[in-house]
Amino acid sequence: MSDAKTQKAKKDAPTDRVLVVEDSAAILNLIAANIEEITEARVIKAKSLADARVLLDRWRDRITLAVLDLNLGDAPDGEIVALVRARHIPVIVLTGTMSGAMRERVMRMNVVDYVYKRNANEISYVASLARRILANRGQKVLVVDDTASFRGYLAHLLKVHRYRVIEADGAIAALDILEAHPDIRLVITDYNMPDMDGMELVCRIREKRDRTRLAIIGVSGDTDASLTPRMLKAGANDFLHKPFQAEEFYCRITQNMDTLDYVRVIRDAAQTDFLTGLHNRNYLFEHVGRLFNNAQRGHIEMTVAMLDIDHFKQINDTRGHAVGDLALKAVARALKAEARDGDLLARVGGEEFCVVGVNVGDVDAMFERYRHAVERTRVSTDEGEFHVTISIGICQQPQDSFDAMLATADAALYVAKHGGRNRYVIADLETLDSEAQPAA
Helix, strand or coil, X not given: CCHHHHHHXXXXXXXXXXXXXXXXXHHHHHHHHHHHHHCCCEEEEECCHHHHHHHHHHHHHHEEEEEEECCECCECCXXXXXXXXXCCCCEEEEECCCCHHHHHHXXXXXXXXXXXXXXXXXXXXXXXXXXXXXXXXXXXXXXXXCCHHHHHHHHHHHHHCCCEXXXXXXXXXXXXXXXXXXCEXXXXXXXXXXXXXXXXXXXXXHCCXXXXXXXXXXXXXXXXXXXXXXXXXXXXXXXXXXXXXXXXXXXHHHHHHHHHHHHHHHXXXXXXXXXXXXXXXXXXXHHHHHHHHHHHCCCCCEEEEEXXXXXXXXXXXXXXXXXXHHHHHHHHHHHHHHCCCCCEEEECCCCEEEEEEECCCCHHHHHHHHHHHXXXXXXXXXXXXXXXXXXXXXXXXXXXXXXXXXXXXXXXXXXXXXXXXXXXXXXCCCCXXXXXXXXX
């Protein structure tokens, strides 16, 4: 896809819309700015119930979240909450004060949460909560409990926060579901179950999934004070005693999901090239071992290629490093568009990339596509557009180690460079004298 088409697709992509209704212009604008700063959502603003009605009719089912002042001039008793919830839109309530009776009434409306609008920190919390709710769509949570009514209650609470809920009536069923749904990110499990207790279930889950990738929250009405530390030591991330407040439940869920997200961001940063968004050298060497071992056993055929941008030093020297960065990003996008599912693409050096292909049927066709994709890519700058090309060295024959295959591909890349560039060379392990394949 061309850069222009990519930009158009991004522009035309569905955008989350957040309705914010608040009669104070200062607070309204502050909340909107905070939400738009940390999310990709578009904020729609209103100052009254009447204005909100118009926006709700205009946008209909395209509003994905609402932040609502509980006491508006034309809706002093929370009428706005009932109006929006009737359309099944998740709601965060804003309030200056709240009595016990009003709190119970608001929570019965199945709102996401209520927030006091007293200072900037609480306004910031509104934005963070909005980001969490918007991110929850599609996130899978497994609820494990042999009591259908309590299982249903937890599922209901989770659906208010837009989670996708999967239910299991026991530990054995839960293990089967986890096998079938490896993308489940949170398990909420009761302790007392007939087929296997919650502690044993936690231990079984932790044999395959660690705390940084899957969170587990234990739940029990048992009065044994030692149960909490025992569950935590067994591998649970958190523990709740029944009965609990819905607000506490939501706080624990949000904190655990936020922690998973923070860890993922850190992990991705360590394995992702910050400039191009491709995998980096660390990720390549961490994950290529499994592919190489499978190739050694004869289960797959493995192809290793080194790709290098032609005359990249000249681009940096004549156009500047900022333009060089634009060229790297453009090449990375072109390469990523050609990469097949299951192949490993990484930036391994300044202008060098590596492709590890699995069961490549037609090596010539595959790497000609890579070469041509880069050749037709335009790099846009303030001074105009220019094109870049790449040279490619390919190792297709098995060797004793991945490092050896990489070195062979690098040697073939050297031949491609000295053969005129903008071409690929498939290594001949005996001589490396094979002719460079000319550009089409």
